[in-house]
Each structure stands twice: as C-alpha cells, then as structure tokens.
Amino acid sequence: MGVNPELTGRVYPAGDAYSVGREKIREFARAVKATHPAHYDVEAARELGYKDLVAPPTFAIIVAQRADSQLIEDPEAGIDFSRVVHADQRFVHHRPIVAGDELVAELHVDQVRSMGGGAMITTRAEISTAEGEGIATTTSSILVRGEGQ
Numbered sequence: 796m797g798v799n800p801e802l803t804g805r806v807y808p809a810g811d812a813y814s815v816g817r818e819k820i821r822e823f824a825r826a827v828k829a830t831h832p833a834h835y836d837v838e839a840a841r842e843l844g845y846k847d848l849v850a851p852p853t854f855a856i857i858v859a860q861r862a863d864s865q866l867i868e869d870p871e872a873g874i875d876f877s878r879v880v881h882a883d884q885r886f887v888h889h890r891p892i893v894a895g896d897e898l899v900a901e902l903h904v905d906q907v908r909s910m911g912g913g914a915m916i917t918t919r920a921e922i923s924t925a926e927g928e929g930i931a932t933t934t935s936s937i938l939v940r941g942e943g944q
Contacts, residue, residue, distance in 0.1 A: 798914035798939050799873045802904045807865040809899035812925045813858050817894045820848045827851055840893070847894035854892050856884065859920040859933040862900035866918060874916075874939055882915065883936040889929040897925045905934075912941025 817837070824834035829851040832839035840848050867874055892898070899922070906917040915938050922931040 797873050799871055800907050802872055802907045805904045807902040809901045812897040812899050815892055815894055815896040817848050820850045820894055823854050824851050845893050850892040852886055855886055855922055855931040855933055858898045858900045858922050862902040862920045865902055878940040880938045882938050885934040887932045898922055899925055914939050
C-alpha cells in the first residue's frame with residue numbers, strides 16, 4: 796500500500812494521561828547518563844525552585860512516542876514500522892517536566908513528502924498537562940523506506 800500522502804494535516808487527539816513519577820525520572824536520567832542532582836534528589840530540585848524532581852529535557856520523548864503510536868498503528872496511514880528509520884527529533888520546552896505532572900499529547904501530521912520509493916513524515920506532538928498548560932512541543936521526522944530500499 797505505501798504511506799498515505801493525504802496524512803498531512805491529520806490530528807490525533809490526546810490519549811490517556813501519562814503520570815510522571817519520581818522513579819520514572821530517576822530511571823530515565825540514569826539511562827541517558829544525566830547527572831544533575833535535581834533529577835535524583837527532591838531537596839536538590841526544591842533548592843532550585845521546583846516542586847519535585849526535574850526530568851531531563853529529552854524525557855518528553857516518552858509522552859511524544861505514545862502519541863506517535865497512534866499514527867504508526869493507524870491502518871489508513873500505510874506505515875510498515877519495520878521499514879521506519881528515525882531521521883530527526885527536536886524539543887521546545889515551555890517549562891520543565893517535574894514529578895507529579897499528568898501529561899497528554901496531541902499529535903499533528905505536519906508533512907508527508909515522497910522520497911524515492913518511500914516517504915518522509917514530519918509530526919509535531921503538543922504536550923500539555925491534563926488541564927491544558929503547555930509543557931513542550933516535539934517535532935519528529937521518520938523515513939519510511941520503500942520496497943527494495
């Protein structure tokens with residue numbers, strides 16, 4: 796079937812909220828080798844003016860990829876995930892993510908561009924609290940390789 800070129804402009808609504816927990820932040824910080832004490836110690840985070848542990852900036856990818864899964868799993872999208880190569884990821888933070896946040900993400904398909912036998916898809920996840928406070932915007936590009944690539 797191939798990637799549906801009419802995906803551009805499609806919006807996938809926010810799903811269930813993701814609860815940001817202290818241990819999730821600590822585990823992620825260890826995995827990405829983030830060493831700042833505010834990722835591990837509540838008092839260190841509070842000394843900096845935060846209510847709880849602060850997530851490393853790339854922690855937003857967890858919430859963004861939950862939103863991305865709606866596109867990947869959409870049968871109308873025509874995406875064969877076994878043919879996907881991650882091309883780019885960007886983050887714009889409106890405020891740090893902290894333990895206790897309940898986050899949701901609305902996914903926007905900003906562009907679908909044919910490339911050889913495949914397609915480059917650019918998406919934007921608008922991450923916010925369940926109450927609507929903007930937290931981060933992530934922009935991602937994936938290349939879906941065509942047959943024989």
